[in-house]
Amino acid sequence: MTEGEKQFFNAVSLYLVLMIGMSLTFGFEAMAIDLRWWILSRKERSLRDIDTILHADSLTTVSSLLGRKVWYKIRHFTWDWDLGTMIMSCLLWILLNIGAQVAIASVGLTHSVDTAEKMAHMSRGNVSYPNMTQFFPVKLPNGRASINNLGAQQYTANSFGMMALNLWSTTQTIPQPATIYKSGLTADLFGFNKRSWVFVFMDTSSDGLTSAYSDRTIESTSSCESYPVLEGGNGNFTNLNISKKGNSEAFKVKLPIAAGPDQTIFFTNPFTTCGEGCSIVEALEASANEPWYYKCNITVGPVTNAQNANQEVPLPLRHMSSAAIALQGYAANPELNDTQYRIYVSKSTYGYPRNGSAEDFGYQISYFAIGAIAAAANSNNPSIYAIGDRPVIGTQLKITQHALLLGLLIGLVSVQAICFITTAFVANRVVVKDESIFSTASILRPVMNSLGDHGNVAEGEQICDVLSHLRLRYTAVQDEKDRSVWKVGLVNAERLKRFPDLKTYD
Numbered sequence: 001m002t003e004g005e006k007q008f009f010n011a012v013s014l015y016l017v018l019m020i021g022m023s024l025t026f027g028f029e030a031m032a033i034d035l036r037w038w039i040l041s042r043k044e045r046s047l048r049d050i051d052t053i054l055h056a057d058s059l060t061t062v063s064s065l066l067g068r069k070v071w072y073k074i075r076h077f078t079w080d081w082d083l084g085t086m087i088m089s090c091l092l093w094i095l096l097n098i099g100a101q102v103a104i105a106s107v108g109l110t111h112s113v114d115t116a117e118k119m120a121h122m123s124r125g126n127v128s129y130p131n132m133t134q135f136f137p138v139k140l141p142n143g144r145a146s147i148n149n150l151g152a153q154q155y156t157a158n159s160f161g162m163m164a165l166n167l168w169s170t171t172q173t174i175p176q177p178a179t180i181y182k183s184g185l186t187a188d189l190f191g192f193n194k195r196s197w198v199f200v201f202m203d204t205s206s207d208g209l210t211s212a213y214s215d216r217t218i219e220s221t222s223s224c225e226s227y228p229v230l231e232g233g234n235g236n237f238t239n240l241n242i243s244k245k246g247n248s249e250a251f252k253v254k255l256p257i258a259a260g261p262d263q264t265i266f267f268t269n270p271f272t273t274c275g276e277g278c279s280i281v282e283a284l285e286a287s288a289n290e291p292w293y294y295k296c297n298i299t300v301g302p303v304t305n306a307q308n309a310n311q312e313v314p315l316p317l318r319h320m321s322s323a324a325i326a327l328q329g330y331a332a333n334p335e336l337n338d339t340q341y342r343i344y345v346s347k348s349t350y351g352y353p354r355n356g357s358a359e360d361f362g363y364q365i366s367y368f369a370i371g372a373i374a375a376a377a378n379s380n381n382p383s384i385y386a387i388g389d390r391p392v393i394g395t396q397l398k399i400t401q402h403a404l405l406l407g408l409l410i411g412l413v414s415v416q417a418i419c420f421i422t423t424a425f426v427a428n429r430v431v432v433k434d435e436s437i438f439s440t441a442s443i444l445r446p447v448m449n450s451l452g453d454h455g456n457v458a459e460g461e462q463i464c465d466v467l468s469h470l471r472l473r474y475t476a477v478q479d480e481k482d483r484s485v486w487k488v489g490l491v492n493a494e495r496l497k498r499f500p501d502l503k504t505y506d
Contacts, residue, residue, distance in 0.1 A: 005394075005395075006113055006394075006395045009113060009397070010113065013108075017104055017105075017107060017108065020104055020412075021100075021101060021104045024100045024101070024104065024412070024416060025097070025101075027416055027419075027420070028096070028097055028100070028419070029057040030057075031419055031420065031423040032056040032057045032062075032093070033056070033057050033435060034423055034424075034427040034432050035056070035423055035426065035427055036053050036054060036056045037427065037430050037431070037432050037433060037474055038426050038427050038429060038430050039053055039056070039089075040053055040054075040473065040474035040490070041429075041430050041473060041474045041475055041495060041496070041499075042473075042495065043473065043495075044471040044472060044473045044492065045471065045472065045473070046464070046468060046470070046471060047447070047463065047464045047467050047468070047470055047472070048464040048468070049065070050472060050490065051460055051464060052064065052065040052068075053065070054440065056093075059093075059094060059097055062090050062093055062094060063090075063094060065090055066087060066090035066091060066094065070087060096415070096419070100412065100415065100416075103408050103411060103412055104408075104412070106404070106408055107405065107408055107409070109401070109404075110399060110400060110401040110402075110404050110405035110408070111397060111398060111399045111400065111401075111405065112397075112398050112400065113395050113396070113397055113398070114395060114396060114398050115393060115394075115395055115396075116180070116393055116394045116395055116396040117180065117396075118179060118180060118396075119176075119178050119179060119180065119212075119396070120178050120179075120180050120210060120212040120391035120392060120393060120394065121178075121391070121392045121393070121394035122177075122178050122203070122212070122389045122390065122391055122392075123389070123390055123392055124387065124388070124389065124390065125205070125206070125387070125388075125390030126205075126206035126385055126386075126387065126390060127203055127204065127205065127206065127385070127386060127387070127388035127389065127390050128204045128205070128206055128208065128383040128384065128385050129201075129204075129310045129311060129383065129384045129385075129386065129388075130201075130376065130377040130378075130382075130383060130384075131382045131383065131384050132312070132313045132314070132317060132373070132376065132377060133314060133317070134148075134153055134314075134316070134317055135153040135154075135156040135157045135160065135317065135320065135321075135372075135376055136156070136376070136382065137149070137152040137153065137155070137156045149330070150329075151329040151330030152329060152330055153320065153329065154270065154320060154324075154327040154328065154329030154330075154340070155327065155328065155329030155330055156329070157320050157321055157324040157327055157329075157372050158324050158325070158326075158327045158328070158329065158342060158372075160324070160371070160372040160373075160375035160376050161321075161324040161325055161368040161369070161371050161372040161375070163371070163375040163379070164189070164367065164368065164370075164371020164372065164374060164375055165349055165371075167188040167189055167371060167374055167375070167378075168186065168187045168188050168189070169187065169188065169189040169190070169191060169197075169367070170187040170189070170190060170191070171190070171191045171192070172187065172190065173190075174190050174198060174200055174213075174217065175187075175200070175213045176213070177212075177213055177214055177215040178212050178213070178391065179212060179213045180210070180211070180212050180391070180393070181202050181211040181212055181213055182211075183211075183378070188374050188378065189367065189370060189371065189374060191363070191367070194359050194360070194363050195221055195222060195359070195362070195363065195366075196219050196220060196221040196222070196366060197219070197220050197363075197366050197367050197369075197370040197371075198217050198218070198219045198370070199217065199218050199219075199370050199373055199374045199377070200213050200214065200216070200217050201214050201216040201217070201218070201303070201311070201377060202214060202377075202378070203388060203389050203390070203391050204383075204391070205390050205391055205392065206385055206390070209393075210391045210392060210393050211391065212391035214305075214389070215305045216303050216304065216305045216306055216311055217303070217304050217305070218300065218301060218302070218303050218304070218313055218318075218370070218373060219300075219301050219304075219370070220298065220299065220300045220301070220321075220322065220366040220367075220369040220370040221298075221299050221301070221366060222296055222297070222298050222299075222362030222363060222365055222366040223296065223297045223299075223362065224294055224295065224296035224297075224358035224359070224361050224362035224365075225294070225295050225296075225358055226292050226293070226294050226354075226356045226357070226358040226361065227242045227243060227244060227292065227293045227294075227295075228242075228243050228290075228291070228292060228293075228356065229241070229242055229243075229284070229291040229292060229293050230242065230243050230250055233284065233286060233287065233291025233292075233293070234261055234286060234287065234288045234291065235258060235259050235260045235261040235262070235263060235284075235286030235287075235291075236258050236260070236261065237255075237258055238254060238255040238256075238257065238258050239252060239253075239254055239255075240252065240253040240254075240255065240284065240293060242293050253282070253284075253293060255267065255284060255341075256339045256340075256341045257341060257343075259284070259286060259341075259343045260286070260343075261286055261287070261288060262286060262287065262345065262346045263286050263343050263344065263345050263346060263351060264283055264284065264285050264286065264343070264344050264346065264350070264351040264353070265283060265284050265286070265341055265342070265343050265344075266281055266282070266283045266325050266326035266341060266342050266343075266344070266365075267281075267282055267283070267326050267339055267340065267341035267342075268280060268281045268282065268323045268326040268327070268339070268340060268341075269338045269339055269340075270319075270320070270323050270327060270338065270340060271338050272338075273319060274297045274299075275297075275299065276299075276302075276315060276318075276319075277299050277300040277301060277302070277315060277318035277319050277322055278297055278298065278299040278300075278319070278322060279297075279298050279319060279322040279323035280295070280296070280297060281295075281296045281298055281322075281323055281325060281326055281365055282294065282295050282296070283296075283326075283361070285353055285354065285355075285361075287353065290355065290356075292353075292354070292355065292356045294354075294358065294361050294362075296358075296361065296362050296365055298322040298323065298362070298365050298366055298369055299322060300313075300318040300319070300321050300322045300369055300370065300373070301318070302318070308386070310384050310386050313373065317373075318373075321369045321370070321372040321373050322369045323369075324368055324369055324372040325342060325350065325365050325368040325369070326340055326341055326342050327340050327342070328340045328341065328342065349364075350364060350368060352364075429497065429498045429499065430474070430476075430498075430499045431476065431488050431499050433488075443474070443488060443489045443490055444490065445489075446489055446490070446491065447467065447470070447472065447490055450467060450470070451463070451466070451467075470492075471492060472490040472491060472492060473490070473491065473492070473493060473495060474488070474489070474490055475488070475489075475491060475493050475494070475495060475496055475499075476488045476496055476499045476500060477489070477491055477493055486499075486500050
């Protein structure tokens with residue numbers, strides 16, 4: 001969500017909250033207008049109370065009625081059922097209206113529009129990609145200052161593989177594209193089935209402030225065999241006698257150097273290949289008790305979902321990274337022809353004894369290979385700038401209280417539905433007059449006739465004072481001339497629990 005979309009969302013959400021609040025207010029007012037006629041039918045009341053009840057759609061008027069009734073009770077220290085019912089009804093109505101508005105306002109406390117923490121907003125713009133055409137050396141020794149020096153690149157590939165120990169690896173699912181990447185807080189490498197490792201390339205904004213996982217991945221796989229060493233496996237000899245599993249026959253292997261006991265020596269010919277991006281890596285896990293020899297094919301595949309040349313990893317770099325664990329580069333011994341080797345003590349991560357587990361051994365070499373690419377892409381290699389999917393930190397709707405939000409919405413709908421059904425059931429017992437002032441005046445005519453020709457400029461309070469002796473109820477009475485006809489009005493008569501059918505009215 002961009003900043004503009006955030007402002008639009010805030011405006012829409014505010015408008016919806018206001019509309020819900022107004023809808024509830026108008027709904028309660030309509031219920032009060034219908035209920036007032038049933039309330040007037042229950043008991044004979046003074047004109048002052050009748051006037052107040054006829055304005056029951058106003059919370060101010062209801063509050064005034066509540067205050068007057070409470071003060072009457074306190075002053076006269078008296079209590080009756082009708083008085084208590086009136087006080088409780090007014091109090092309940094006020095609390096119901098206030099509670100509904102508080103509930104609507106509380107909806108805003110259950111969500112917020114915050115800065116996106118997990119997903120970035122992807123838009124077309126300038127993006128920086130790592131230049132993966134080769135390994136770019138960090139620092140070259142004197143006399144080898146060219147970045148195109150093959151030995152320096154091989155040395156750098158091995159250094160980057162060692163740097164991969166500082167990367168965050170996991171066996172969890174690869175994150176979705178556009179997931180925000182945070183160095184040291186989100187994973188760099190993803191392992192699968194103890195046979196392969198995957199690195200996910202990042203899309204980075206041109207200012208370098210925001211990075212997000214892309215859908216481009218590169219994978220390293222391994223296929224290893226392990227053999228017990230019959231002779232020369234303690235690390236002090238260069239010639240080994242190897243036993244094939246299940247076969248009494250032995251074959252010989254020559255090491256580039258005697259590495260010493262309790263160490264693992266990896267060696268390879270960087271100019272030999274076993275396929276595209278594939279290198280043959282051999283190793284001796286030296287031990288005085290249980291030495292093992294390993295032979296592995298390590299493959300680094302092409303980039304999946306690459307859309308242009310800037311996003312590719314060329315074959316020479318893939319081949320170099322697959323053998324990176326054994327590469328020395330410019331430090332290689334020229335007497336060994338093309339063979340290069342690296343030695344790792346048994347206490348180190350890459351030299352830790354695997355005791356003949358070809359699967360575990362290949363898994364760590366493939367980690368080294370993909371780690372070299374990841375370190376180059378994330379930290380050292382220069383950037384290429386091009387038009388692409390640029391990640392931008394946007395905003396997101398965050399619901400912090402799911403249960404509260406659901407409870408508020410269900411509660412508001414339920415309360416309004418219950419009030420509506422109750423109002424319809426109760427108000428249907430009497431004849432409900434509409435809101436027209438003329439409709440209301442028609443039932444007040446007999447009362448106003450009591451004033452005769454006087455009081456047409458009197459205020460409501462004055463009329464209530466003059467006619468304070470009257471106690472009236474809204475009810476239906478039979479016409480004196482035609483007993484089959486009923487009329488409604490404010491009269492002093494007995495209460496009807498239910499008014500006659502509307503067809504019988506004059």
